[in-house]
Amino acid sequence: MTEKQELILSVALNLFAKQGFAATPTSQIAKEAQVSEGLIFRHFGSKEGLLQAILEEGQARVQAMVNSIAEETDPRRIITRVIDLPVQLIEQEREFWGLQFALKYSQKILPSKQQDTSVIALTKALYQAFDTLGYDYPDKETEFLMIFLEGLSSAMLTQDIQVNSLVRFVKVKYDLVQAQSSKKTQLQKV
Amino acid sequence: MTEKQELILSVALNLFAKQGFAATPTSQIAKEAQVSEGLIFRHFGSKEGLLQAILEEGQARVQAMVNSIAEETDPRRIITRVIDLPVQLIEQEREFWGLQFALKYSQKILPSKQQDTSVIALTKALYQAFDTLGYDYPDKETEFLMIFLEGLSSAMLTQDIQVNSLVRFVKVKYDLVQAQSSKKTQLQKV
Amino acid sequence: MTEKQELILSVALNLFAKQGFAATPTSQIAKEAQVSEGLIFRHFGSKEGLLQAILEEGQARVQAMVNSIAEETDPRRIITRVIDLPVQLIEQEREFWGLQFALKYSQKILPSKQQDTSVIALTKALYQAFDTLGYDYPDKETEFLMIFLEGLSSAMLTQDIQVNSLVRFVKVKYDLVQAQSSKKTQLQKV
Amino acid sequence: MTEKQELILSVALNLFAKQGFAATPTSQIAKEAQVSEGLIFRHFGSKEGLLQAILEEGQARVQAMVNSIAEETDPRRIITRVIDLPVQLIEQEREFWGLQFALKYSQKILPSKQQDTSVIALTKALYQAFDTLGYDYPDKETEFLMIFLEGLSSAMLTQDIQVNSLVRFVKVKYDLVQAQSSKKTQLQKV
DNA sequence: TATGAATGAGTGTTCATTCAT
DNA sequence: GATGAATGAACACTCATTCAT
Numbered sequence: 001m002t003e004k005q006e007l008i009l010s011v012a013l014n015l016f017a018k019q020g021f022a023a024t025p026t027s028q029i030a031k032e033a034q035v036s037e038g039l040i041f042r043h044f045g046s047k048e049g050l051l052q053a054i055l056e057e058g059q060a061r062v063q064a065m066v067n068s069i070a071e072e073t074d075p076r077r078i079i080t081r082v083i084d085l086p087v088q089l090i091e092q093e094r095e096f097w098g099l100q101f102a103l104k105y106s107q108k109i110l111p112s113k114q115q116d117t118s119v120i121a122l123t124k125a126l127y128q129a130f131d132t133l134g135y136d137y138p139d140k141e142t143e144f145l146m147i148f149l150e151g152l153s154s155a156m157l158t159q160d161i162q163v164n165s166l167v168r169f170v171k172v173k174y175d176l177v178q179a180q181s182s183k184k185t186q187l188q189k190v
Numbered sequence: 191m192t193e194k195q196e197l198i199l200s201v202a203l204n205l206f207a208k209q210g211f212a213a214t215p216t217s218q219i220a221k222e223a224q225v226s227e228g229l230i231f232r233h234f235g236s237k238e239g240l241l242q243a244i245l246e247e248g249q250a251r252v253q254a255m256v257n258s259i260a261e262e263t264d265p266r267r268i269i270t271r272v273i274d275l276p277v278q279l280i281e282q283e284r285e286f287w288g289l290q291f292a293l294k295y296s297q298k299i300l301p302s303k304q305q306d307t308s309v310i311a312l313t314k315a316l317y318q319a320f321d322t323l324g325y326d327y328p329d330k331e332t333e334f335l336m337i338f339l340e341g342l343s344s345a346m347l348t349q350d351i352q353v354n355s356l357v358r359f360v361k362v363k364y365d366l367v368q369a370q371s372s373k374k375t376q377l378q379k380v
Numbered sequence: 381m382t383e384k385q386e387l388i389l390s391v392a393l394n395l396f397a398k399q400g401f402a403a404t405p406t407s408q409i410a411k412e413a414q415v416s417e418g419l420i421f422r423h424f425g426s427k428e429g430l431l432q433a434i435l436e437e438g439q440a441r442v443q444a445m446v447n448s449i450a451e452e453t454d455p456r457r458i459i460t461r462v463i464d465l466p467v468q469l470i471e472q473e474r475e476f477w478g479l480q481f482a483l484k485y486s487q488k489i490l491p492s493k494q495q496d497t498s499v500i501a502l503t504k505a506l507y508q509a510f511d512t513l514g515y516d517y518p519d520k521e522t523e524f525l526m527i528f529l530e531g532l533s534s535a536m537l538t539q540d541i542q543v544n545s546l547v548r549f550v551k552v553k554y555d556l557v558q559a560q561s562s563k564k565t566q567l568q569k570v
Numbered sequence: 571m572t573e574k575q576e577l578i579l580s581v582a583l584n585l586f587a588k589q590g591f592a593a594t595p596t597s598q599i600a601k602e603a604q605v606s607e608g609l610i611f612r613h614f615g616s617k618e619g620l621l622q623a624i625l626e627e628g629q630a631r632v633q634a635m636v637n638s639i640a641e642e643t644d645p646r647r648i649i650t651r652v653i654d655l656p657v658q659l660i661e662q663e664r665e666f667w668g669l670q671f672a673l674k675y676s677q678k679i680l681p682s683k684q685q686d687t688s689v690i691a692l693t694k695a696l697y698q699a700f701d702t703l704g705y706d707y708p709d710k711e712t713e714f715l716m717i718f719l720e721g722l723s724s725a726m727l728t729q730d731i732q733v734n735s736l737v738r739f740v741k742v743k744y745d746l747v748q749a750q751s752s753k754k755t756q757l758q759k760v
Numbered sequence: 761t762a763t764g765a766a767t768g769a770g771t772g773t774t775c776a777t778t779c780a781t
Numbered sequence: 782g783a784t785g786a787a788t789g790a791a792c793a794c795t796c797a798t799t800c801a802t
Contacts, residue, residue: 002786020297022212026772036788041773043786102295104348105288107210140359143351144338151341158294161333169330194762215796226763228799237797382765400677402592405792416767421794423765482675484728485668487590520739523731528714531721538674541713549710572782595775606784608778613782617776 005043007033013054017095020102021051055103058096059118062089066118075129080176082126082145086153087163098157122146145174195233198223203244207285210292211241245293248286249308252279256308265319270366272316272335276343277353288347312336335364385423387413392420393434397475400482401431435483438476439498442469446498455509460556462506462525466533467543478537502526525554575613578603583624587665590672591621625673628666629688632659636688645699650746652696652715656723657733668727692716715744 011033015024026047030037044050065085072078090097123142130138148170155161171177201223205214216237220227234240255275262268280287313332320328338360345351361367391413395404406427410417424430445465452458470477503522510518528550535541551557581603585594596617600607614620635658639651660667693712700708718740725731741747 004786018297020212022210023297025770027770037772038774038789039787047772098295102297105292105295107208107213107292137359140356143356144359144363147341147345147351147356148334148338149341150344151337151339154340154344155337161337166330166333166337169327169334173334192761216798217796227797228764229762231798232762384765398677400592402590403677406794407792417793418768418795419766427793478675482677485672485675487588487593487672517739520736523736524718524739524743527721527725527731527736528718529721530724531717531719534720534724535717541717546710546713546717549707549714553714574783596777597775607776608785609783611777 004033004035004039008035008040008043008050009054009057012050013095013099016051016054017098017102021099021106021108026050051103051108054096054099058093058100061093062118065089066121070121070125072125075132076176078125078129079145079174080171082122083149083167083170083174083176085122086149086156087167090153090156094157097153101154101157119146194223194225194229198225198230198233198240199244199247202240203285203289206241206244207289207292211289211296216240241293244286244289248283248290251283252308255279256311260311260315262315265322266366268315268319269335269364270361272312273339273357273360273364273366275312276339276346277357280343280346284347287343291344291347309336384413384415384419388415388420388423388430389434389437392430393475393479396431396434397479397482401427401479401486401488406430431483431488434476434479438473438480441473442498445469446501450501450505452505455512456556458505458509459525459554460551462502463529463547463550463554463556465502466529466536467547470533470536474537477533481534481537499526574603574605574609578605578610578613578620579624579627582620583665583669586621586624587669587672591669591676591678596620621673624666624669628663628670631663632688635659636691640691640695642695645702646746648695648699649715649744650741652692653719653737653740653744653746655692656719656726657737660723660726664727667723671724671727689716 008029012024012029015029015032026040027037029050030040040047040050044053065088069078069081069085072081123146126142126145127138130141135141152163152166156163168177172179198219202214202219205219205222216230217227219240220230230237230240234243255278259268259271259275262271313336316332316335317328320331325331342353342356346353358367362369388409392404392409395409395412406420407417409430410420420427420430424433445468449458449461449465452461503526506522506525507518510521515521532543532546536543548557552559578599582594582599585599585602596610597607599620600610610617610620614623635655639648639655642648642651693716696712696715697708700711705711722733722736726733738747742749
């Protein structure tokens with residue numbers, strides 16, 4: 001991966017995230033990266049190929065974090081880290097994840113099996129954690145949490161929310177940290 | 191709103207949902223609606239105007255349901271109906287909501303104040319419900335549930351999930367229905 | 381076929397014949413026809429489609445002449461008219477035939493069954509003429525003449541030849557006209 | 571002419587013949603010859619220069635054969651060999667001649683004086699042969715035969731014809747071989 | 761109201777050619 | 782000699798939009 005290739009990738013991610021994939025002409029990428037337009041096609045074959053390269057680079061980083069979580073043994077720690085994951089990812093690479101979400105609904109991308117792999121690994125780890133902790137419906141519990149986290153990611157990207165206090169609130173729900181007050185919630189462990 | 195206008199709107203929604211807004215040429219809409227391309231512009235001014243019209247028509251229907259929920263007085267009933275709302279909406283108008291989600295991330299959305307209005311009304315209703323029921327952090331509880339429901343909507347649109355059992359699971363968590371088994375969950379009411 | 385369509389067709393034939401199909405950009409056709417480039421694609425779908433339209437228009441005219449020959453009954457008259465055909469065609473529409481020949485070798489065109497049809501009809505008519513006249517190998521005789529005429533067409537398009545005297549010479553060979561001198565050729569009727 | 575130069579020439583001839591000159595990118599030639607694209611330009615200066623080199627190499631081979639014919643003294647033998655020439659050339663180097671014909675009509679040809687030279691030499695030899703044999707219009711006779719042979723070459727390249735029997739038929743016409751049957755043709759020696 | 765011919769700015773992509781190494 | 786990254790000028794084609802009828 002040459003220097004210019006990295007440059008193109010980074011400029012393209014910027015623009016795709018800001019303007020959307022379809023709305024970003026390759027000519028603009030070339031201009032802002034100060035390379036010829038042809039170079040994009042020499043290296044990535046097509047605009048779509050460029051997008052793939054961006055996604056693959058990002059997915060590699062996700063996979064590393066997911067693997068690290070899957071290796072944990074303490075169930076509480078697994079759940080905690082899964083809850084923290086979207087916040088970390090999005091804070092580190094907000095643009096990448098904005099693009100990722102935009103693509104999910106745009107009929108453009110078959111989510112590159114790697115993403116599926118991450119999600120599956122995460123799901124499995126969560127399930128075992130809930131199971132170990134004696135939750136009665138660990139599968140539903142897992143599904144519930146995963147869906148919430150998808151919503152959370154989406155909200156972080158599109159709204160102004162106070163993530164930290166919300167995350168803490170969730171962790172209290174799952175008994176991962178002490179509530180600051182002594183009061184209990186009414187939410188039940190099903 | 192003449193017959194042809196309705197026809198254009200309906201064909202356009204179909205195509206936008208299936209192919210995406212940017213990827214659907216007005217020529218295709220015209221052909222499938224069997225009207226001339228010029229007519230679209232005479233009626234809706236621009237392609238963007240056509241999109242607005244679709245969105246507004248849909249929002250009107252949402253607003254009606256939201257208002258009906260906001261008029262409820264029983265807090266449990268409010269929460270129940272809020273939880274049921276996304277399922278109802280998406281089952282009734284899956285195409286419309288697919289488009290709505292696609293737009294949300296596509297930098298395209300001029301968020302049509304009406305949508306905000308609905309969300310605000312819903313948020314307020316939920317907050318009062320949780321407050322009435324004595325939840326300690328009704329604001330966080332509201333935020334949590336709203337975000338979960340956003341995730342749920344998204345999951346319904348992009349994955350194959352068993353909504354009914356999941357929704358029931360959630361309702362048990364919020365003590366809105368009896369758990370089928372006698373077991374309790376570990377989730378705490380914060 | 382609107383006025384502008386005809387205009388495009390005629391300008392395109394001019395340019396294709398002069399510069400070759402591949403070497404003529406649609407932008408140049410548009411500019412010289414003083415229409416927008418998009419109009420070419422609206423009417424003919426693609427550059428290739430434009431070429432097809434040109435060829436079909438020309439083939440229609442050929443077919444008419446061929447049919448007229450095929451209806452002749454006098455064998456001498458048939459042969460005479462077949463010999464005269466390339467000269468007439470090329471003198472009338474030199475550009476069209478230049479294009480036609482260029483295409484034949486350019487791997488671009490499958491010669492549009494209509495052309496085959498004309499050739500077959502001509503071949504059949506010639507065969508019957510030679511047969512009627514008692515030639516021993518009317519099939520070979522036909523093949524020989526057809527191939528000569530192809531060479532003649534080619535020569536008319538690429539060289540400066542005195543067609544008239546050459547054609548007369550050929551007609552004498554086939555005993556269709558009187559030799560101007562009394563001498564005989566040595567060419568044999570096989 | 572190094573080994574790599576020959577390799578490039580041969581690959582390029584293959585591709586030009588198969589796909590046409592304009593439709594063959596230098597990148598493809600480089601890839602199939604397993605050399606860098608730059609090397610083509612170092613050796614041949616330009617794509618056009620590459621074509622010239624191919625053409626010249628081929629012409630050299632033609633010239634040799636033509637010279638050999640021109641040195642014949644027996645007029646019958648000259649005519650025979652001229653008739654056989656296209657068959658031999660095309661059977662030996664079909665690709666080269668396919669390219670040659672394609673170029674002839676493609677407005678591309680800078681007719682490489684060498685080709686003219688061959689044709690002129692052939693024409694002169696034929697003329698003398700016909701003259702010696704007492705043909706009344708040796709010039710017309712020559713022109714006629716040359717044009718037929720051009721048609722024959724073209725037909726060999728574009729159609730499926732039985733060349734051998736046709737060539738034999740022609741030779742009988744010119745009284746160069748005995749007809750297989752005893753019948754005579756009606757073709758006259760003008 | 762309704763048509764559809766016409767526009768023109770833009771899009772992704774190709775390709776012969778150059779040049780630093 | 783040989784490479785391959787890099788260029789930039791084209792190219793075919795698309796599409797939202799306009800307008801005369």
